[in-house]
Amino acid sequence: MGTEVLTGWGRTAPTTAEVVRPADAGSAAAMLASPGSRGVIARGLGRSYGDAAQNAGGTVVATAALDRMSWSDEAAGLLAVGGGTSLDAILRALVPRGWFVPVSPGTRWVSVGGAIAADVHGKNHHAEGSFASHVTSLTLATPAGTREVTPSDDPDLFWATAGGMGLTGIILGATLRMLPIETSRVRVVTERAADLDDVMARMSSGDAGHRYSVAWIDCLAQGRALGRSVLTRGDHARVDELPAAARQHPLRFDPSSHLSVPAFVPGLVNRTTVRLFNEGWFRKAKSHATTIEPISSFFHPLDAVRGWNRLYGPGGFVQYQFVVPLAAVDIVQTTLQRLSALRLPSFLAVLKRFGPADPGPLSFPMPGWTLALDLPARLGGLAAFLDTLDELVAGAGGRVYLAKDGRLRPDLLAHMYPRLGEWKAVRDRVDPQGVLQSDLARRLGLTLQRRAA
Amino acid sequence: MNDALGAPQSVLVLGGSSELARAILRRLVARRARTVILAGRDPERLKETAAELLTLGAETVETLSFEATETAGHQSLIDDVFGRHGDIDLVLFAFGTLGVPERDATDATGAAEVAAVNFAGSVSAGIAVAGHLRRQGHGTLMALSSVAGVRVRPSNFVYGSSKAGMDAFFQGLRHHLEGSGARVVVVRPGFVATRMTAGLKPAPFATTAEDVAECVVRGLETGEDLVWAPPVLRWVMAAVKLLPTAVFRRLPG
Numbered sequence: 134m135g136t137e138v139l140t141g142w143g144r145t146a147p148t149t150a151e152v153v154r155p156a157d158a159g160s161a162a163a164m165l166a167s168p169g170s171r172g173v174i175a176r177g178l179g180r181s182y183g184d185a186a187q188n189a190g191g192t193v194v195a196t197a198a199l200d201r202m203s204w205s206d207e208a209a210g211l212l213a214v215g216g217g218t219s220l221d222a223i224l225r226a227l228v229p230r231g232w233f234v235p236v237s238p239g240t241r242w243v244s245v246g247g248a249i250a251a252d253v254h255g256k257n258h259h260a261e262g263s264f265a266s267h268v269t270s271l272t273l274a275t276p277a278g279t280r281e282v283t284p285s286d287d288p289d290l291f292w293a294t295a296g297g298m299g300l301t302g303i304i305l306g307a308t309l310r311m312l313p314i315e316t317s318r319v320r321v322v323t324e325r326a327a328d329l330d331d332v333m334a335r336m337s338s339g340d341a342g343h344r345y346s347v348a349w350i351d352c353l354a355q356g357r358a359l360g361r362s363v364l365t366r367g368d369h370a371r372v373d374e375l376p377a378a379a380r381q382h383p384l385r386f387d388p389s390s391h392l393s394v395p396a397f398v399p400g401l402v403n404r405t406t407v408r409l410f411n412e413g414w415f416r417k418a419k420s421h422a423t424t425i426e427p428i429s430s431f432f433h434p435l436d437a438v439r440g441w442n443r444l445y446g447p448g449g450f451v452q453y454q455f456v457v458p459l460a461a462v463d464i465v466q467t468t469l470q471r472l473s474a475l476r477l478p479s480f481l482a483v484l485k486r487f488g489p490a491d492p493g494p495l496s497f498p499m500p501g502w503t504l505a506l507d508l509p510a511r512l513g514g515l516a517a518f519l520d521t522l523d524e525l526v527a528g529a530g531g532r533v534y535l536a537k538d539g540r541l542r543p544d545l546l547a548h549m550y551p552r553l554g555e556w557k558a559v560r561d562r563v564d565p566q567g568v569l570q571s572d573l574a575r576r577l578g579l580t581l582q583r584r585a586a
Numbered sequence: 587m588n589d590a591l592g593a594p595q596s597v598l599v600l601g602g603s604s605e606l607a608r609a610i611l612r613r614l615v616a617r618r619a620r621t622v623i624l625a626g627r628d629p630e631r632l633k634e635t636a637a638e639l640l641t642l643g644a645e646t647v648e649t650l651s652f653e654a655t656e657t658a659g660h661q662s663l664i665d666d667v668f669g670r671h672g673d674i675d676l677v678l679f680a681f682g683t684l685g686v687p688e689r690d691a692t693d694a695t696g697a698a699e700v701a702a703v704n705f706a707g708s709v710s711a712g713i714a715v716a717g718h719l720r721r722q723g724h725g726t727l728m729a730l731s732s733v734a735g736v737r738v739r740p741s742n743f744v745y746g747s748s749k750a751g752m753d754a755f756f757q758g759l760r761h762h763l764e765g766s767g768a769r770v771v772v773v774r775p776g777f778v779a780t781r782m783t784a785g786l787k788p789a790p791f792a793t794t795a796e797d798v799a800e801c802v803v804r805g806l807e808t809g810e811d812l813v814w815a816p817p818v819l820r821w822v823m824a825a826v827k828l829l830p831t832a833v834f835r836r837l838p839g
Contacts, residue, residue: 138765145590148724149767171723183590189673189767190723448809451590511808516591516617539590542618572724575673576587576595582672 139193142442143182144449145510145539148189148572152176156198158215158305162274164194165303165568172570172580175303177217177244181251182452183539184572185298191570194303196246201306202226210311211269216246216304228386228428232311233369235267237432239483241388246304251536252296252496256345256367256432259488263498265295266491267310275302276568288492293559296496298535300569300579301560312369316383319345319367319431320374325420329360329466333502336364336486344368345431349481351411352506353404355473360466362484363418370425379425388429393439402445402509407478414481448511451539453519456487456503457531464529465502468522472506475518479506494552497534505537516540535573543577587675588726589618592806594675596621598667600652600711601681603631605780606730609799610678611639617803620645623667623674625652626681646671654681654707655699664714673722676806677715679708679729679756682749684782687742697744704748709755716759719768726806727763728771729756733814736774736823740835760811773802774823775815791819 137152151169155161164173171191178197179186187193196217205213210232214223220234221241227233238253247253249271254263261267270283273294284291294301322343326332332348340346343366350362372383379385435441442450457464465484472479483505490499508515523545526533532549533541547553560569560580567581574580588594595618599607602624611622622644624632632649639647648671652663668674685700708729719725734742735749753772760770775798777789798815805813814820826834 136765138767143590146588146724147767148587149765150723184587188723189587190721449590510590513804513808516593516807519591540593543595572587576589 137193139176139179139187140449141181141183141185141187141539142179143451143510143539144442144445144447145451146184146572148184148187150188150191150193152193152195154195154198158199158272158274158279161194161196161199161303161305162279164192165274165276168192168276168568172568173303174569174571174574175216175246175250175299177247178219178242180240180243180247182537183535184576185251185536186247187572188570189572189575196244196303199246199305205308210313211308212311213306213308214245215306216244216272218245219243220245220248224428225386227311228314228317229384231314231384233314233428235310235312236261236264239433240436241429241433242436245307245309246299249295249304249307250297250299252491252493252498253536254487254498256347256485258498259340259346259486260344262488262491263295263496265292265493265496268295269308269310271304271308272306273302274305275563276566277563279305289559290563292491292493293495293556295491296493296535297556297560298495298573298579299571300574301563302569314369314384315372316370316375316379317386317428318370318375318379318383318425319428320370321365321367321424321426321431323418323422323424324364325415325418326360326362326364328358329362329469332360332362332364332484333462333486336484339366340486342366346486348484349414350469350484350504351415352469352472352479352482353408353411353476359473360469361415363415365431367426367431375425386428388427388433388436402450402478404476404478411481445507445509446511448509450507450509451515451519452505452507452537453522454503454505454534454537455522455526455531456497456499456501456534457526457529458499458501459486461529461531462502464525464531465504467525468504468506471518471522475514477508477512477515477518479508482506494556495535495550497532497536499532501531505534538573541577546577587673588724592726592809593618594726594806595619596671596674597676597678598623598625598674598715599678599680600625601654601679602626602635602649602652603628604680604682604730605782605795606775606778606798607678607680608635608638609795610802611635612642613799613803614676615639615642615644619676621671622647623671624649625663625667627651627653652681654703654711657706657710660710661714664711664718668718668722674718674725676726676728677719679711679727681707682730682782684742684745687745690744700744701748701751704745705751705755708752712755712759716763716768720763720766723767725767726769726771727756727759728773728802729753731756731772731774733774733776733819733823737827737834739837769811771805771811771813773798773805773813773815774819776819791816791822
């Protein structure tokens with residue numbers, strides 16, 4: 134236990150907290166029994182970009198030791214894991230035995246507790262929904278005690294926890310419905326799209342034919358090339374689709390990090406480096422090709438570079454991700470236009486077409502277009518730019534993703550998440566004293582504030 | 587909380603009737619500031635600023651009396667503000683006096699008053715605020731210093747030395763608070779045309795309260811520890827510091 138300075142993955146807004154590292158679920162739950170005046174929040178692998186897993190002046194419970202993993206029903210693919218178990222650990226253990234996680238975000242370095250608390254999504258959202266849809270039960274430590282929560286026996290609490298940013302309790306464990314796979318490879322179809330209309334048309338008509346789909350947009354392209362992108366779609370490969378040499382060990386899985394960013398680097402992300410990178414990346418993509426790729430390079434390309442967030446330098450960066458209804462295509466277009474007009478150096482933006490939402494009142498995904506952008510925080514002028522985007526997004530009936538947020542104007546939250554009141558009522562029921570607290574909760578007014586005694 | 591781009595939601599201003607503070611607050615309220623506590627000496631001006639901030643979108647604005655030289659009361663005043671309002675994301679040290687430079691050069695009482703307000707008042711209130719920021723694990727302390735303290739000039743050496751002292755104090759406090767989650771930002775404006783400087787001949791690189799406020803808010807967004815206003819003063823003052831004494835003494839103004 135000790136005082137530590139914490140930030141999210143974007144390395145903005147550092148605050149300090151007492152970080153405790155309980156050795157087991159019982160001692161993690163006990164942290165809620167005698168909280169200090171500034172409350173408690175759980176922290177997994179710290180991949181939320183903003184301030185969700187920090188608690189200034191209070192207690193942060195690191196869940197890394199809650200990493201158990203066992204089959205609860207192997208035939209049905211039901212896996213019981215601790216809240217601190219990383220997707221990396223699950224994949225290393227189970228891909229070789231023919232199982233994949235039901236939903237994978239862009240990194241394996243997230244904990245199961247974090248994945249549920251943010252209700253993360255992946256490239257299969259259009260087909261399979263978000264992470265919590267594949268959770269059959271969870272063990273939740275609340276200030277009133279620890280309980281099993283399933284979608285059938287307490288749907289309100291289950292779905293308030295899915296996307297609830299850790300503010301309903303500490304997720305000690307969960308049971309996941311795993312996906313059987315024949316190989317550790319993905320059959321990937323890559324297409325270049327000339328502009329935004331082109332890529333959206335391809336996604337609208339063709340996503341249903343693939344389990345996974347995502348497009349990467351070159352944000353610096355302007356004019357007629359606005360929205361030029363590379364669309365990659367894939368499906369788990371069957372053994373007979375592998376090259377002959379790979380068929381011997383179809384489930385081989387050994388992702389590694391070859392590169393590492395040193396602890397202290399000046400910001401390397403600027404208009405010139407981004408332009409060069411984006412141009413090279415677009416030209417490298419074939420106009421149409423089918424390839425067989427390892428799971429790690431298809432799902433987690435950035436995991437190959439350890440500490441890639443440090444490329445943005447000491448000032449950190451902001452990831453801005455929103456979703457707008459399918460009809461509000463113009464918001465995506467306007468965002469790209471403004472981004473390229475301002476010459477803001479964003480690496481590739483990620484575009485995805487979401488499928489149906491799950492029932493979580495604070496769960497981010499909803500049917501529509503989602504766009505994610507990384508922007509250096511120290512640009513100057515970024516605050517006003519993003520505030521304007523928030524209003525456009527809220528006005529179109531869309532929302533921003535709290536797991537990435539560090540700067541939303543609080544009064545817009547209820548517009549973006551119209552069921553916020555319903556969520557708060559459930560939250561306050563399990564935590565009437567406001568024991569669960571985080572910087573995100575204070576900033577957005579999600580919890581009752583305790584006053585120092 | 588301060589957001590990822592340095593915008594505070596709650597602000598305490600010591601020296602709340604200062605024109606610089608008012609210009610800064612207008613911009614902060616336009617961003618995220620909803621709670622503002624104005625502590626100062628002139629109740630009429632404080633009320634005026636409070637009314638303006640409410641029309642600009644602030645939700646809670648409180649005014650209270652603060653006297654820089656009454657250091658004995660600083661701790662309890664600061665305790666009271668943090669106790670009643672909860673977290674304060676930004677504490678702005680905006681009080682200060684120019685004194686009467688020609689008089690203070692030879693008048694012990696006047697000179698001591700300048701030192702008491704600008705230096706001793708900052709030290710006392712600064713320590714009281716730092717304890718709360720450390721406890722809450724976050725927050726920014728922003729001190730309005732002056733280029734007059736960078737190299738103290740004969741024409742206003744009493745004022746300049748008091749600013750040099752407070753500037754050094756806050757730089758030291760920054761190091762002391764390292765690892766606490768609290769941040770200390772020192773702002774060094776040049777000659778600013780305000781009530782305080784009315785009647786004085788503007789120095790080179792003179793600026794306005796609005797321009798200083800712009801630099802300050804941008805500095806919060808980009809995460810600067812030391813903000814010069816206008817920014818060019820960083821280089822001008824670096825050069826001034828290197829001037830031989832004989833030349834420095836003869837600079838105009």
